[in-house]
Amino acid sequence: MRRAGALPWLLLLPALLPLCAFIVYPALESLRLSLHEVAPFSGRAAFVGLENYRLLAGSPEYAHCARVSLLFLVYTAAPSVLIGLGVALALDANPFFSGLLRTLFVLPVSISSAMAAMLWIFLYNPTAGYLNRILELAGIAGPNWLGDPRWALPAVAIATVWKEFGFNVIFFLAGLASVPPELTEAARLDGAGPWARFRHVTLPILSPTLFFVTVVSVINSFQSFGQIHILTGGGPAGRTDTLVYNLYRDAFVHFRTGYASAQAVVLFVIILAATAIQFRLAQRRVHYG
Amino acid sequence: MGRESRRRAWATAILLIPAAVQLFPLLYLVSMSFKVGGEVMAYPPRLLPNSLDWSNYAAALRAAPLARFLLNSAVVACAITALQVVTSVLAAFALARMEFRGKALAFALVVATMLVPGEVTLIPNYFTLARLDWIDTYAGLIVPFSASGFGIFLLYQFFRSIPKELEEAATLDGASRLRFLVQIAVPLSMPAVLAFGVYAFINAWNMYLWPLAVTQSTAMQTAQIGLGMFRSQNESVSWGVIMAATTILISPTVLLFAATQKQFVRGITMSGLKG
Numbered sequence: 395m396r397r398a399g400a401l402p403w404l405l406l407l408p409a410l411l412p413l414c415a416f417i418v419y420p421a422l423e424s425l426r427l428s429l430h431e432v433a434p435f436s437g438r439a440a441f442v443g444l445e446n447y448r449l450l451a452g453s454p455e456y457a458h459c460a461r462v463s464l465l466f467l468v469y470t471a472a473p474s475v476l477i478g479l480g481v482a483l484a485l486d487a488n489p490f491f492s493g494l495l496r497t498l499f500v501l502p503v504s505i506s507s508a509m510a511a512m513l514w515i516f517l518y519n520p521t522a523g524y525l526n527r528i529l530e531l532a533g534i535a536g537p538n539w540l541g542d543p544r545w546a547l548p549a550v551a552i553a554t555v556w557k558e559f560g561f562n563v564i565f566f567l568a569g570l571a572s573v574p575p576e577l578t579e580a581a582r583l584d585g586a587g588p589w590a591r592f593r594h595v596t597l598p599i600l601s602p603t604l605f606f607v608t609v610v611s612v613i614n615s616f617q618s619f620g621q622i623h624i625l626t627g628g629g630p631a632g633r634t635d636t637l638v639y640n641l642y643r644d645a646f647v648h649f650r651t652g653y654a655s656a657q658a659v660v661l662f663v664i665i666l667a668a669t670a671i672q673f674r675l676a677q678r679r680v681h682y683g
Numbered sequence: 684m685g686r687e688s689r690r691r692a693w694a695t696a697i698l699l700i701p702a703a704v705q706l707f708p709l710l711y712l713v714s715m716s717f718k719v720g721g722e723v724m725a726y727p728p729r730l731l732p733n734s735l736d737w738s739n740y741a742a743a744l745r746a747a748p749l750a751r752f753l754l755n756s757a758v759v760a761c762a763i764t765a766l767q768v769v770t771s772v773l774a775a776f777a778l779a780r781m782e783f784r785g786k787a788l789a790f791a792l793v794v795a796t797m798l799v800p801g802e803v804t805l806i807p808n809y810f811t812l813a814r815l816d817w818i819d820t821y822a823g824l825i826v827p828f829s830a831s832g833f834g835i836f837l838l839y840q841f842f843r844s845i846p847k848e849l850e851e852a853a854t855l856d857g858a859s860r861l862r863f864l865v866q867i868a869v870p871l872s873m874p875a876v877l878a879f880g881v882y883a884f885i886n887a888w889n890m891y892l893w894p895l896a897v898t899q900s901t902a903m904q905t906a907q908i909g910l911g912m913f914r915s916q917n918e919s920v921s922w923g924v925i926m927a928a929t930t931i932l933i934s935p936t937v938l939l940f941a942a943t944q945k946q947f948v949r950g951i952t953m954s955g956l957k958g
Contacts, residue, residue, distance in 0.1 A: 416826075489697075490692070497941060497944060501941060507891065508907045516922055524711055617802065642802075
């Protein structure tokens with residue numbers, strides 16, 4: 395390729411300018427603010443060193459939020475990866491009405507978490523909602539989903555998984571499309587059962603997709619906000635108070651800018667660490683063909 | 684029954700229950716939107732409304748400036764989509780098909796922006812907007828999202844896969860770099876450009892935390908924020924009306940996605956993003 399003078403930078407500028415102004419600069423600015431105490435209305439900042447981080451480390455409330463986020467991660471990422479994989483495998487086996495079924499599974503992807511929450515809030519209504527009616531017909535007394543401290547987090551997680559696993563289906567279907575049919579057919583002729591074919595043929599080829607989907611699901615779980623804001627507002631008794639929700643409240647309700655910025659930096663580090671750990675784990679297990 | 688049709692029957696049977704679970708909340712939403720008066724809170728709850736009564740829809744349109752929310756969401760989502768597609772195409776083309784000093788740095792910068800979660804940029808961006816006097820304006824909702832690291836990365840993968848010979852042939856014909864981009868590279872990458880466009884639109888339409896932070900007046904609220912406000916400000920309003928409002932507000936993305944999901948999945952499949 396020949397050298398192109400200033401043209402490449404002219405092409406890059408319209409993208410780099412907003413990326414620098416609204417992602418790179420604020421990321422660095424968050425780091426700076428986290429070392430300051432910022433007055434709510436004047437915005438005047440006083441340097442306090444690592445004080446905000448010290449406060450965070452010593453805060454039982456923040457430790458509680460971390461536990462809630464971790465629990466939420468287990469409740470949402472694992473099911474949406476596994477259900478997504480199962481549904482994609484069944485769709486890939488060419489079921490009847492496959493076009494219709496696929497549309498159905500990927501459709502909720504287009505609904506925002508806030509809208510999905512609106513729809514689930516009524517399904518969860520203990521008397522007029524239909525979820526408990528279904529349980530009642532099955533002879534089970536349903537809980538007060540969103541009001542019961544034991545059930546609120548699982549309830550938010552169910553609504554989240556419902557909305558999100560279709561996204562994983564799309565990527566798994568893309569991954570499965572790259573599995574050569576001759577390979578599974580050859581394995582079958584060699585006498586491999588369905589499980590062995592999946593384990594030794596499909597899964598190795600699918601492993602990069604599985605890895606990508608898992609990483610994205612973990613990141614999404616840590617960032618969930620809209621559904622929590624609408625379904626429970628962090629309650630009852632703080633049982634759905636995740637790290638992001640706590641950050642939002644400290645930033646925009648309590649106006650503790652420095653403290654909230656420190657939380658943003660910690661959240662970034664957590665997400666980065668979670669991603670890095672997955673990369674390390676994947677190194678030995680993912681096969682790039 | 685042959686082995687193939689037995690397998691197809693099994694696959695269909697396995698999918699029936701998840702499909703029902705997936706569909707039920709949506710059907711229930713639509714059903715609820717037609718329930719009026721005491722029907723909504725009736726116990727035991729019924730699946731279907733007594734009649735196809737459209738009065739909830741009329742009431743929703745009267746009670747909340749839904750048309751305004753929809754307009755705001757449409758303006759914001761369309762503008763963000765157009766900006767992200769154009770800026771991503773240009774930047775991805777430069778990174779994928781040109782040699783220049785600082786290219787590695789520019790590429791690293793783009794990838795790094797994909798790793799920064801929105802929560803980290805929220806507070807400083809709010810201050811930036813306040814300084815620009817963009818709080819509660821379209822500019823404040825649109826400009827911060829006028830580029831996308833993900834979009835650049837996705838299209839970069841595509842542009843890179845266009846054979847060199849094609850470009851050489853085009854330049855021999857006297858086509859300039861930009862003509863090659865517009866007349867050959869973009870048409871060849873249409874599945875990816877469209878997939879990214881749909882993705883960008885849905886993401887922009889569904890934004891929540893940012894519009895919640897930077898809109899104040901009803902006149903600037905997007906559908907996502909307006910609906911939540913509508914519910915909390917009208918405790919007495921019937922759930923049927925809220926469900927009618929929700930149905931109206933989710934329709935644009937659901938219809939768009941239902942119509943384009945086939946191409947969308949194909950775009951993802953061809954992008955190499957699968958792993």
